[in-house]
Amino acid sequence: MNFTKLQTLKLKKHPKLNEKWLQDVIYNFPEILGIGDVFVRDRERVQPCAGRLDLLLEDNNGNGRYEVEVQLGATDPSHMIRTMEYWDIERKRHPQYDHTAILIAEDITSRFLNVISLLNGAIPIMALQVSAIETSEGVGLLFTKVLDTTAYYGVASEDENIGDSANRQYWENEKANPETTAIADDVLRIAQTINPDITMNYTRRYISFNLNGYSKIFATCTPLQNNMTLSIRLSRTSEVDQLLANSNLDLLEYDKRKGYRLKVTKKSLEANRLMITDLLRDAFEFKS
Numbered sequence: 001m002n003f004t005k006l007q008t009l010k011l012k013k014h015p016k017l018n019e020k021w022l023q024d025v026i027y028n029f030p031e032i033l034g035i036g037d038v039f040v041r042d043r044e045r046v047q048p049c050a051g052r053l054d055l056l057l058e059d060n061n062g063n064g065r066y067e068v069e070v071q072l073g074a075t076d077p078s079h080m081i082r083t084m085e086y087w088d089i090e091r092k093r094h095p096q097y098d099h100t101a102i103l104i105a106e107d108i109t110s111r112f113l114n115v116i117s118l119l120n121g122a123i124p125i126m127a128l129q130v131s132a133i134e135t136s137e138g139v140g141l142l143f144t145k146v147l148d149t150t151a152y153y154g155v156a157s158e159d160e161n162i163g164d165s166a167n168r169q170y171w172e173n174e175k176a177n178p179e180t181t182a183i184a185d186d187v188l189r190i191a192q193t194i195n196p197d198i199t200m201n202y203t204r205r206y207i208s209f210n211l212n213g214y215s216k217i218f219a220t221c222t223p224l225q226n227n228m229t230l231s232i233r234l235s236r237t238s239e240v241d242q243l244l245a246n247s248n249l250d251l252l253e254y255d256k257r258k259g260y261r262l263k264v265t266k267k268s269l270e271a272n273r274l275m276i277t278d279l280l281r282d283a284f285e286f287k288s
Helices: 019-028 077-093 110-119 168-175 178-194 238-245 266-271 273-287
Strands: 007-009 038-046 052-059 064-070 098-105 125-135 138-148 198-202 207-211 219-223 228-232 260-264
Touching: 019 038, 019 052, 019 064, 052 077, 064 077, 077 098, 077 125, 110 125, 110 138, 168 178, 168 198, 178 198, 178 207, 178 219, 178 228, 178 266, 178 273, 228 273, 238 260, 266 273
Parallel strands: 064 098, 098 125
Antiparallel strands: 007 125, 038 052, 052 064, 125 138, 198 207, 207 219, 219 228, 228 260
16 A cells, blocks of 8 residues: 655645634534534634633533634644633533533644643643645644543542532532432432441532541532433443443443443432442442
């Protein structure tokens, strides 16, 4: 097979392919970003006293939103600040969603990566480096994920001081509602069959569990408006994959840090109570 050298283009210097063109492509084909099954919720979204957000994407499962800023050339301080500012505005507007900031640029600089590292996971942010490739049929785009802090946002280890404690009212009135928050109570009752000393731990990111006054993060509950995401911190195995595939549970993508993620309702949790009890027990014993 013959080798063909691809011809790359610098969009910032191109006479016709500008930032609007790049936004148009993403708007029409959001799957090209490679961040999952998403659709465009809004474009050029007006921000109070802060300009316009290029693109607002949303997961098809209705749980997550992505605040996307697009720029040509190398990342610069202005776009870095706007990306984080728009993320902060949108998450406060709509706290029922999991929000992720995304900055797209042709060159993700080391300075940008250094700045993000100083934040120490305080903001869930992705940096996608876009390459334009000229072909005989037109111009193709390749998006490379250079940075992704989402795996480190929202889940702390047992010896971390999260510093964002909350209470039940926060989840019932601001983040979710009383009905979906009550699903976490059902999970707690299951967990207490494993160890009766397990109690609830409310944070602004999720609801986890304590054991004898100390954090014991073997699972987390994230109530939403219509259901709850239950994350069970187990290493991925083919046996558990098959067990969950044969159930009637709504499965989300496995997360290397958060583990198996299930979208549950009060009814589906009760229908799969025995299986979930076994999974929680395995996760609890693994963390012991």
